[in-house]
Amino acid sequence: MQNNTFYNEVLTDHNLHPVHKYHLEGANFSLEGVNPSCGDDIVLSLKVEDGKIVDGAYEGDGCAISQASADMMLDLVIGKTKEEAERLADIFLRMIKGTITEEEKEELEEASILSDVSHMPARVKCAVLGWHTMQEMLEEV
Amino acid sequence: MTEKDQLIRKEFPILKNRNVIYLDNAATSQKPPCVIEASNRYYNMHNANPLRGLYELSVDATDAYENARKTVADFIGANRPEEIVFTRNASESLNLIAYSYARTFLKEGDEIICTIAEHHSNMLPWQQAAKATGAKLTYLYCEKDGTLTPEMLEEIISDNTKLVAVTQISNVFGRLNDIKGFAKVAHAHGALLVADGAQSVPHVPVDVQELDCDFLAFSGHKMFAPMGIGALYAKYDLLEKMPPFLYGGEMIEYVTTEGATYAEVPHKFEAGTVNVGGAVGLAEAIRFMQRFGWETIMKREDDLTSYAMEKMKKYPYVHIIGSEDPKEHHGIITFKLDGVHPHDIAAIFDEHGIAVRAGHHCAQPLMKYLGTLSTTRASLAFYNNKEDIDAFVETLVGIRKEMGYAE
Numbered sequence: 134m135q136n137n138t139f140y141n142e143v144l145t146d147h148n149l150h151p152v153h154k155y156h157l158e159g160a161n162f163s164l165e166g167v168n169p170s171c172g173d174d175i176v177l178s179l180k181v182e183d184g185k186i187v188d189g190a191y192e193g194d195g196c197a198i199s200q201a202s203a204d205m206m207l208d209l210v211i212g213k214t215k216e217e218a219e220r221l222a223d224i225f226l227r228m229i230k231g232t233i234t235e236e237e238k239e240e241l242e243e244a245s246i247l248s249d250v251s252h253m254p255a256r257v258k259c260a261v262l263g264w265h266t267m268q269e270m271l272e273e274v
Numbered sequence: 275m276t277e278k279d280q281l282i283r284k285e286f287p288i289l290k291n292r293n294v295i296y297l298d299n300a301a302t303s304q305k306p307p308c309v310i311e312a313s314n315r316y317y318n319m320h321n322a323n324p325l326r327g328l329y330e331l332s333v334d335a336t337d338a339y340e341n342a343r344k345t346v347a348d349f350i351g352a353n354r355p356e357e358i359v360f361t362r363n364a365s366e367s368l369n370l371i372a373y374s375y376a377r378t379f380l381k382e383g384d385e386i387i388c389t390i391a392e393h394h395s396n397m398l399p400w401q402q403a404a405k406a407t408g409a410k411l412t413y414l415y416c417e418k419d420g421t422l423t424p425e426m427l428e429e430i431i432s433d434n435t436k437l438v439a440v441t442q443i444s445n446v447f448g449r450l451n452d453i454k455g456f457a458k459v460a461h462a463h464g465a466l467l468v469a470d471g472a473q474s475v476p477h478v479p480v481d482v483q484e485l486d487c488d489f490l491a492f493s494g495h496k497m498f499a500p501m502g503i504g505a506l507y508a509k510y511d512l513l514e515k516m517p518p519f520l521y522g523g524e525m526i527e528y529v530t531t532e533g534a535t536y537a538e539v540p541h542k543f544e545a546g547t548v549n550v551g552g553a554v555g556l557a558e559a560i561r562f563m564q565r566f567g568w569e570t571i572m573k574r575e576d577d578l579t580s581y582a583m584e585k586m587k588k589y590p591y592v593h594i595i596g597s598e599d600p601k602e603h604h605g606i607i608t609f610k611l612d613g614v615h616p617h618d619i620a621a622i623f624d625e626h627g628i629a630v631r632a633g634h635h636c637a638q639p640l641m642k643y644l645g646t647l648s649t650t651r652a653s654l655a656f657y658n659n660k661e662d663i664d665a666f667v668e669t670l671v672g673i674r675k676e677m678g679y680a681e
């Protein structure tokens with residue numbers, strides 16, 4: 134077995150034991166995101182008060198990357214303002230394109246473990262599913 | 275590796291050059307040097323625009339192309355070389371039938387039947403032809419293990435049915451369908467039988483006269499030939515009455531500003547400059563297969579399939595799609611692994627240098643019918659060997675652990 138697997142413990146743990154994967158009561162924003170080509174499917178729900186994400190959760194099915202990415206994203210954005218969350222989404226999406234600085238990468242905390250996806254074109258859609266869904270939702274906030 | 279393994283491996287340098295365990299042969303096969311050299315030799319020695327020129331080189335190119343047609347015709351037991359139309363691939367062959375035959379001869383009230391187990395390439399052309407003509411498209415459902423029998427067709431066919439489209443070997447189940455039986459039922463109701471040979475022609479002997487199918491579509495690239503060359507077999511009288519599919523150069527007899535008369539079969543279906551290099555490569559791929567022989571090819575693929583399935587069955591969290599019997603798989607092993615998404619499975623195999631396919635295998639309606647979105651598929655060719663299977667199974671049984679499961 135090789136040790137340099139992309140599927141490290143942080144990733145598999147967020148996939149198998151997600152913190153934010155449940156049905157959120159009282160959410161005021163909810164949106165489904167789908168990757169038709171691979172069948173990844175998440176429903177993201179946020180509770181936003183006075184421009185601040187006070188709680189969030191997701192439900193769905195899909196590969197470990199899509200599910201863990203959504204979980205790590207929620208870790209990061211709960212408690213943040215809409216603008217802060219949008220900024221993080223922008224950094225994450227640029228990380229996947231391979232164009233961020235080390236300082237920016239640090240801001241992504243655990244989510245930064247997905248940076249290698251920039252070399253895995255087939256998995257880009259999985260990694261960005263949650264983030265794209267959130268971006269789209271926040272436009273409505 | 276046995277001596278025979280080594281002998282065969284020598285024919286596929288890519289497997290050494292890239293240090294890959296290649297188990298995605300149902301998607302495309304690797305190419306032996308003799309095939310690549312045959313195409314090269316054509317370009318180095320005989321290249322000119324065929325069927326056109328009145329000089330020696332062009333005659334050479336024409337001969338190369340028509341000899342390749344003859345090799346393909348003999349290989350699948352066609353009555354005459356003119357029954358082979360060269361196309362780019364199985365998809366184009368199937369579209370040719372749908373555009374030229376179905377759209378011309380079908381009308382409202384007619385019916386097309388295709389099975390739920392078809393590759394999108396043997397389904398979407400019929401959906402579109404049905405829309406265009408007002409014909410009805412009916413699906414023949416297989417059993418959940420992929421079983422399809424002529425009796426099942428008999429249940430739903432009617433005298434309105436004009437076309438029945440069935441894959442000879444499913445790219446998901448690997449099961450060999452009784453095309454001869456389907457053709458008999460179709461013919462008894464005045465319908466034609468379209469066989470998708472994309473997965474069968476590379477792996478089992480196919481004799482179109484014995485099967486009595488009206489059409490057979492297949493791709494060169496899945497049987498050791500270059501990409502971009504495929505074939506459509508059709509009975510000669512059908513080709514005679516079908517209108518051209520694409521219009522342009524090489525497929526005409528006389529052209530005036532008002533119209534044209536068309537070239538003889540099969541050239542009327544081969545508009546524009548054709549792929550001689552590909553056709554020559556396909557003919558060489560056929561000779562390559564014949565040098566090893568069906569007995570060797572089929573026995574190796576069967577033995578390896580059995581070996582792999584036996585090993586896989588020991589693990590309760592591995593579920594093989596389709597028949598329990600390895601003989602019904604023809605090298606195609608589609609499976610699910612509890613708790614791990616196929617895309618992650620394929621990615622982990624890739625980390626171990628093993629190429630397998632994950633996803634819907636271009637059969638989304640079938641996946642839906644089987645109650646799943648996607649699966650993983652390992653598919654063999656006769657150049658694979660036991661070491662490949664050992665590595666495959668070893669990686670497979672480690673995947674759940676790698677994904678964080680205790681066992």
Ligand SMILES: Cc1ncc(COP(=O)(O)O)c(C=O)c1O
Binds near residue numbers: 363395443472473493
């Ligand atoms: C059963 C079947 N039919 C048709 C096709 C289409 O072949 P091609 O992509 O070469 O046109 C495939 C290839 O994946 C196949 O497996």
